[in-house]
Amino acid sequence: MVEGESDEDLMARVALGDHPAFRGLMTRHMGRAIRLAATVVRHAGDADDIAQEAFIRVWRNASAFDPKVARFTTWMHRIVINLAIDRRRRPGVGSVEVPEELADTSAGALAGLIVAEQQAALQRALDQLSDRQRAAIALFHFEGLSSHDSALALNLSESAFESLLTRARSALRQRVQANLNDGGRA
16 A cells, blocks of 8 residues: 555655555656756756666665655655766766757747747756756755755755755846847857
């Protein structure tokens, strides 16, 4: 019975070598781990590898998990963030350019182009942030974690996380505006 059990209960079973409990955690959280890794490394293939490695570490280190210290998702996010930042620091790792899409000839093409350019400017701006700033944005805004849980995932105090998030938002806002103003040549 995995479906109704909490993540923390499943982790207690995983610590005892329970494969169905582990599969249950992977089913629940693999998508989240991939999304978070992708936000930091900006490469889908690397994000898949990172998420898989994170769950290997969850399995191997299950006995070290302490539900009194952090929730499972916070613990897992920390593993994913650390692996993603390590991957970004490796030489030769960077963003992969996505080919331009075919021109849209529908009636809403102009509105679609404007939205697409805004999204592209946001993506370029995210790529220009430091790994930790991008991780803070991803945890808080994309994954919906609280400041407390985001701080735990990044191994920061809550006030240090708030400061990091404020700097990240400010940098993101400035870079989005610059990217929109220069037409994407940044």
